[in-house]
Amino acid sequence: MIKEKIINFIHRNEIDDEKYLTDGGSSVIMTAKWIRNNTNIALKDVAINEKTDTDNDEFIKEIKIIEIVHSNKDDNENKEKISSIGYKNVINFFGLTGDKSGLYLVYEYADLGNLRYYLSQNNLGWKQKVNIARQTVCGLYFLQENKILHRDLNTQNVVMKMDKNFEGGIRTIIIDFGFSKVLSCNSNSNQLIELINGSIPFLDPARLNDVNYALNYKSDIYSLGVIMWEITSNGRPPFNSIINNNNYSLKKFKDNIIKGAREEPINGSTISYIELYQGCWNEKPNLRPEIKNIHKSIYQEDMISGKFYGSDIDQAKPSEDSHGFYNMVLQYAEDGTLREYLMKNLVKLKWADKLRIAKEIAHGLSFLHDNDINHRDLHSKNILIHEEHPKIADFGLSKQMNETSMTSTSNFHGMLEYMEPQCFNNINDVYKRDKRSDIYSFGVILWEISSGRPPFQTCKLTVAL
Numbered sequence: 001m002i003k004e005k006i007i008n009f010i011h012r013n014e015i016d017d018e019k020y021l022t023d024g025g026s027s028v029i030m031t032a033k034w035i036r037n038n039t040n041i042a043l044k045d046v047a048i049n050e051k052t053d054t055d056n057d058e059f060i061k062e063i064k065i066i067e068i069v070h071s072n073k074d075d076n077e078n079k080e081k082i083s084s085i086g087y088k089n090v091i092n093f094f095g096l097t098g099d100k101s102g103l104y105l106v107y108e109y110a111d112l113g114n115l116r117y118y119l120s121q122n123n124l125g126w127k128q129k130v131n132i133a134r135q136t137v138c139g140l141y142f143l144q145e146n147k148i149l150h151r152d153l154n155t156q157n158v159v160m161k162m163d164k165n166f167e168g169g170i171r172t173i174i175i176d177f178g179f180s181k182v183l184s185c186n187s188n189s190n191q192l193i194e195l196i197n198g199s200i201p202f203l204d205p206a207r208l209n210d211v212n213y214a215l216n217y218k219s220d221i222y223s224l225g226v227i228m229w230e231i232t233s234n235g236r237p238p239f240n241s242i243i244n245n246n247n248y249s250l251k252k253f254k255d256n257i258i259k260g261a262r263e264e265p266i267n268g269s270t271i272s273y274i275e276l277y278q279g280c281w282n283e284k285p286n287l288r289p290e291i292k293n294i295h296k297s298i299y300q301e302d303m304i305s306g307k308f309y310g311s312d313i314d315q316a317k318p319s320e321d322s323h324g325f326y327n328m329v330l331q332y333a334e335d336g337t338l339r340e341y342l343m344k345n346l347v348k349l350k351w352a353d354k355l356r357i358a359k360e361i362a363h364g365l366s367f368l369h370d371n372d373i374n375h376r377d378l379h380s381k382n383i384l385i386h387e388e389h390p391k392i393a394d395f396g397l398s399k400q401m402n403e404t405s406m407t408s409t410s411n412f413h414g415m416l417e418y419m420e421p422q423c424f425n426n427i428n429d430v431y432k433r434d435k436r437s438d439i440y441s442f443g444v445i446l447w448e449i450s451s452g453r454p455p456f457q458t459c460k461l462t463v464a465l
Contacts, residue, residue, distance in 0.1 A: 009095055010034070011097070015034060016033045017032055018030050019031050019032070039109075041106055041109050042110070045105075086135075086142030088163075088173075089135050089142065091110075094108070111162055114155065114156045115172070115230075116230065116235050117235070119155070119234050120235030123234075126268065127302075130273065130302045134301070136174065137298045139158075139173065141292065149217065149220060151219065151220070152199055154199050155227055155237075158227065200253070203219075204222045204223070205257050221280050222282075228277035229263050229265075229266070232265075232266040233266050273301055335385035338357075338385060338448075339448070342453075360389060360390050365438060368392065368438075374438060375392065375438050375441075378392070378438050379418040383445070417444060417454070
């Protein structure tokens with residue numbers, strides 16, 4: 001059958017030094033050495049049912065597709081069909097091996113264990129966490145670009161491997177496609193046999209609410225959001241305190257998730273990162289972001305998130321990196337956003353305090369503009385308060401203002417209350433946002449500092465605009 005299906009077969013005598021590793025759900029996983037390539041590999045046993053050719057054909061079809069997307073062939077046809085983004089962030093499948101005792105899938109071996117274990121064993125900084133999240137996003141981007149639905153994405157199905165070619169020497173890899181499904185026009189989700197095995201916190205609430213709900217791309221997006229949260233928790237499983245409670249009820253737990261229960265953000269996470277994963281786990285699948293937009297956002301987060309610009313600009317010496325961004329010292333804003341700070345301290349803030357805050361924001365904005373950087377998304381949630389001093393942050397929409405950025409067509413972004421009116425009457429994209437756009441946003445912020453409340457709070461924004 002292997003020869004008929006043209007699946008790469010590795011002879012058993014090419015494999016040595018087999019060692020039991022763990023049980024992977026219904027399968028046994030071993031580590032071994034592939035002698036010919038001098039490569040460490042993982043072996044996962046699989047049962048082939050001789051009585052059900054249809055199921056076997058589907059299984060082999062899926063294995064063949066995974067093999068194709070990892071084959072890295074040089075022919076132009078495959079180059080056009082296969083996305084290069086995230087190629088290395090999906091487990092490399094080498095083929096099958098076996099003998100009379102059984103059949104095994106042969107994968108590359110991830111020597112640092114699964115993501116949950118890795119997070120719990122390492123005290124990671126914010127930059128490292130975002131890098132892991134970005135690589136996970138890249139892996140899912142690759143799968144979805146190649147029309148592969150994972151359906152069991154969680155922190156135990158993401159593994160870590162030492163790789164000097166990746167930032168920090170660590171590669172993040174999505175694994176375990178025993179649950180995956182290649183999407184086609186004839187896909188029948190009702191044939192899905194589901195083994196939750198502790199993955200309920202990662203499962204689309206729409207599926208928890210309706211067993212006949214067809215898992216889809218947005219279901220994997222939901223799972224990704226929960227993974228992004230767990231990355232910030234240092235490996236603490238979602239809802240761990242509830243699950244370990246003696247009075248824990250699986251039905252009640254599922255009902256709570258269906259009704260919108262989610263984990264609380266972890267201290268130290270940036271606002272943009274929190275908003276990104278919270279968008280992923282929106283209870284309404286159609287409101288969850290597309291993977292390409294998540295990829296764009298997490299890339300920006302990885303490159304420039306946490307490089308805050310503040311009032312102490314005489315000590316801030318920017319250095320341009322290879323991506324054209326300006327790097328600054330990361331600071332942790334213990335008092336939250338400007339909006340939160342104003343709401344909590346409005347009564348005790350004196351006019352002199354408000355004037356000082358406004359003046360320091362002006363200094364930070366001046367610093368950006370002096371370095372030819374246009375923020376493009378300046379508002380009270382993108383200004384953080386650290387030791388009572390404001391720090392301009394979150395440059396997910398920022399642009400270095402050169403000839404390329406000045407002709408950018410991406411004008412209609414950001415919080416509407418802070419956007420200059422010209423952007424709303426810009427049908428043909430004639431008006432280009434520049435430094436004056438930030439000045440308008442700064443004016444709205446000045447009003448908010450003086451009033452202590454968000455703009456347009458007393459009327460519907462759509463009517464006001």
